[in-house]
Amino acid sequence: MVKSPEEEHPQKAFGWAARDPSGTLSPFHFSRRENGDEDVTVKILYCGVCHSDLHSVKNEWGITRYPIVPGHEIVGIVIQLGNNVKKFKMGDRVGVGVLVGSCKTCETCQQDLENYCPSMIFTYNSTSQDGTRTYGGYSDIVVVDQRYVLRIPDNMPLDAGAPLLCAGITVYSPMKYYGMTEPGKHLGVAGLGGLGHVAVKLGKAFGLKVTVISTSPNKEDEAINKLGADCFLVSTNPEKVQAALGTMDYIIDTVSAIHSLGPLLAMLKLNGKLITVGLPDKPLELPIFPLVMGRKLIGGSDIGGIKETQEMLDFCAKHNITADIELIQMDYINTAMKRLSKSDVKYRFVIDVANSLSQ
Ligand code: NAP
Ligand code: ZN
Numbered sequence: 001m002v003k004s005p006e007e008e009h010p011q012k013a014f015g016w017a018a019r020d021p022s023g024t025l026s027p028f029h030f031s032r033r034e035n036g037d038e039d040v041t042v043k044i045l046y047c048g049v050c051h052s053d054l055h056s057v058k059n060e061w062g063i064t065r066y067p068i069v070p071g072h073e074i075v076g077i078v079i080q081l082g083n084n085v086k087k088f089k090m091g092d093r094v095g096v097g098v099l100v101g102s103c104k105t106c107e108t109c110q111q112d113l114e115n116y117c118p119s120m121i122f123t124y125n126s127t128s129q130d131g132t133r134t135y136g137g138y139s140d141i142v143v144v145d146q147r148y149v150l151r152i153p154d155n156m157p158l159d160a161g162a163p164l165l166c167a168g169i170t171v172y173s174p175m176k177y178y179g180m181t182e183p184g185k186h187l188g189v190a191g192l193g194g195l196g197h198v199a200v201k202l203g204k205a206f207g208l209k210v211t212v213i214s215t216s217p218n219k220e221d222e223a224i225n226k227l228g229a230d231c232f233l234v235s236t237n238p239e240k241v242q243a244a245l246g247t248m249d250y251i252i253d254t255v256s257a258i259h260s261l262g263p264l265l266a267m268l269k270l271n272g273k274l275i276t277v278g279l280p281d282k283p284l285e286l287p288i289f290p291l292v293m294g295r296k297l298i299g300g301s302d303i304g305g306i307k308e309t310q311e312m313l314d315f316c317a318k319h320n321i322t323a324d325i326e327l328i329q330m331d332y333i334n335t336a337m338k339r340l341s342k343s344d345v346k347y348r349f350v351i352d353v354a355n356s357l358s359q
Contacts, residue, residue, distance in 0.1 A: 005030035005067065008132050011041075014357065015139025016330060017067040023057035025333050028067055030135055032143045033128070040088055040149050041080035042096060047137035048073025048163040048323070049333070049349035050194060051256045052098075052279065054340050056125055060281040064125055071137030072098040072123040073165045073350075075158045085146045093158060095150040095313070096142060097165035098123055098303045100134060104147070112307040114148075138333070140357055150310055153317030160322035163194055163348040164313060166303065167323060171199040171252055172312040173304030174275045175206065180250040183207030188244075188251035188267055189229075192219050195254035195277060197227055197347035198323060204228045205319040211248065213264070216343055226324070235263060246270075254278050261298075265290040273297045323348045329356035 006012075009031035017028035035041045053070035055061055074096040078088050088094060101121030102114035109117050121128060124136030136142075152161055175181055187203040189196045190213040200223065203210040211231040212223045220232040233240040244267045251264050253276040261284055264274055274296065276284075291298065304312065316322065324347045328336050336349040 005133070005135075007031065009033045011141065011143070013135070013139055013141055015069045015135060016333060016357075017069045017135075018057035019067050021059040021064075023054070023337060025057065025138065025337070028069060030069070032141055033130065033132070035080045035082055035143055037082040037084045038145050038147070039082045039143050040078050040085055040094065040146050041141055041143050042074065042076040042094055042149070043079045043141055043354070044074055044076040044137055044139060045354045046075050046159045046162045047071040047351045047353050048166065048194070049336055049340065049351065050166050051340060052166070053136075054337050055256070055279065055281065057337070061279070065133065068125050069135035069138050070124055071139070071351075072096070073162045073167070074123070074137035074142060075152055075162045075165070079141070082146070087146050088149065093152040095152050095162070095165045096123060096137065096144050096148065097150065097169060097309055100144050100148045101129060112305040114305050115303045138330070138351060138353070140353070148306055150306070150313060153313055156313070156317045157322060159327055159350050159352070160325050161313070162350050163323035163325065164198065164316055165309070167194040167198045167348060168316060169304040169309045169312050170277050170301070171195050171254070172202055172315070173308055174252065174277060174299065174301035175199075175202060176308070177301065178250070178273055178275055178299055180252070180273065180275070181206040181208070184209070185249040186211065186247060188213050188248040188264070189254065190235075190251055190264055191254040191256065191278060192216065192223060192347065193254060193256070193343060193345065194323070194348040198321070199252050199254065200227045200229050201321045205315070205321060211244065213251070213267070219346075222346065241267070248272060250275065252277065256280060258282055258284065261285065262287040262290065265294070265296055268294060268296050270294050271296065273299065275299045275301060277301055323350075325350040327352050330358070331356065
């Protein structure tokens, strides 16, 4: 007999779930597996609200199974340890990102690229090794294999650090892999949301000139004066776009919706690189001529491996990089999702889980 989410495991858990493609979240009782020998149980303190959570609760990618508890920018403290856990001790400040499992043996896992393992287990909306569903961080506790748990550096605030676990690594990893870190080079950041604003900060930490390519004129002042961007251009302003043609070495495209790649390719110099990390629900059109004529490259990237995620957290701690957040209560989440769908957040909602998750 199939057990209900509340009865399938011994540990009681509570969170907020969406039950259908309306995406509306509401209280949800479920359960977590017993803490195994390799496991760490984390009391969740904060959880970031990624646009992937929004795509998922609304089933925009067509892969959602309800009920779904989203949340993969999780920080908290260790409250239980398995017998074989050496990496952590009770009370440690830890993080859990987008993945909570992989096969550990394939070529990609052996290269610390668990994020590309064919058997990767996502933090939510995925199937665990024991066949039960995974539920994310809009909840009170989570049980995770130590291999997929990150250390949060001592000087990093937990609330503003949470978004780094997805937004941070998703822009850090391609910047490193595609060689977008050469000081003095010019980086364009398309879309100034959760991912984009961290990309601006990382770009500056790498010594790049950073231009924000945005659809929101009201973000200009902060982009320059608070986030440290060098330039800001509104992508619907033809003069601004014209002036930027052929000026950028790299662009990281974080846009969450269908958009045109033509203007972005045109802003790149010869040999420029356009790296897309945004995940719109429909295919984008690829203009071939500007790509071919300028020997340009388009690439993609999916979060990052656990080792690189720790490297990113340590890098951010060293450079005092965290997300700019709006800290919200759990019962604000449906309003927050509506605002996120309108690009109305500066620049990441983070849920104050421990203080606001009421039954
Ligand atoms: P977000 O906070 O909503 O930011 C996306 C930004 O894109 C918006 O703030 C807006 O910036 C811009 N935008 C939105 N609609 C647009 C449109 N129609 N045309 C042009 N620009 C538009 O989202 P996020 O959390 O940063 O995530 C961004 C995307 O990355 C999502 O699709 C998400 O699923 C995906 N993602 C991918 C990975 C990965 O591993 N590859 C990881 C995490 C997230 P402006 O206001 O500046 O225009
Ligand atoms: Zn995410």
